[in-house]
Ligand SMILES: Nc1ncnc2c1ncn2[C@@H]1O[C@H](COP(=O)(O)OP(=O)(O)OP(=O)(O)O)[C@@H](O)[C@H]1O
């Protein structure tokens with residue numbers, strides 16, 4: 001009797017030699033440590049059918065079958081049930097090459113059938129080993145699938161948060177514009193009226209009024225700057241390329257480094273949808289912000305073009321050059337965010353630098369994909 005705790009193991013033997021099948025059945029029956037259930041198939045096609053229909057725990061496969069070679073069997077099984085059922089090849093005594101080829105093509109193990117039948121004694125242990133390996137493999141596959149799923153969930157979440165962030169920026173920009181911008185313009189207008197009235201009445205206006213008008217003007221300009229930092233209206237009104245050009249000029253004005261922006265006709269002729277426009281603009285913006293913050297550069301340039309259906313956006317500077325460590329820093333989210341934005345549109349982003357030779361950031365955005373998705 002098998003040990004009570006021994007789990008049942010369903011083994012399919014695909015073997016045309018009746019004597020070998022009977023020998024195997026006897027060997028399994030004599031084994032006390034396992035509870036084997038033997039399924040039998042006389043030829044390859046029958047073996048494949050039983051494998052697919054009955055899903056045994058493992059297969060013992062004779063190499064020489066009347067209808068299929070062992071390798072064909074393995075290939076067909078792998079097409080029908082990839083990696084699900086481990087196969088042990090049973091080969092002749094002088095078949096080392098066959099065994100090696102079988103393993104290369106997907107057999108998990110092999111045993112050499114010797115004339116004395118010693119291999120039958122080795123069979124239970126070999127099956128145990130193979131099933132243990134299969135369990136580890138299943139576990140690994142499951143973990144990998146879970147990891148992939150959680151990565152793709154994180155990507156979706158990051159993309160969703162980007163959208164929310166853009167929407168929120170638009171909303172705040174609109175509110176500041178309508179509420180605060182309107183108020184400040186009103187205040188400035190009242191002050192001007194007060195000054196005018198005083199002058200009309202032949203009085204000198206209180207100098208404080210003049211100063212207040214100046215402060216109100218400064219506040220209006222600050223509000224305008226905050227609004228366009230949040231969401232440049234030029235992006236929504238004129239599109240991505242004027243927005244990139246405008247932003248590049250702003251960088252020069254605010255930081256003092258010289259900038260150049262070249263949008264080639266091939267890029268101008270390309271219509272990007274709203275999401276991709278935002279993505280390209282934000283990448284140019286983050287890249288230029290990095291130049292100002294980290295590069296110690298005196299010059300930065302932006303180039304946009306379309307080559308063979310791929311939009312290329314390149315931002316270069318002549319600064320100190322990004323170090324490899326900069327790309328791995330855990331507190332830096334800018335470049336990581338750019339990668340995420342790019343991946344979402346099936347693009348590719350590279351950032352590389354040479355010490356003292358500046359940094360280059362290049363975005364490649366396939367437009368076929370964009371058009372396909374744009375039409376969807
Ligand atoms: N143009 C550049 N020249 C030199 N170093 C750079 C350049 N751009 C980025 N770096 C380096 O790479 C690091 C990572 O940049 P990243 O934009 O990811 O983060 P960050 O700018 O430090 O922070 P934030 O999350 O606010 O963007 C920077 O800290 C900096 O050291």
Ligand SMILES: [Mg+2]
Nearest residue numbers: 289290334335
């Ligand atoms: Mg940054």
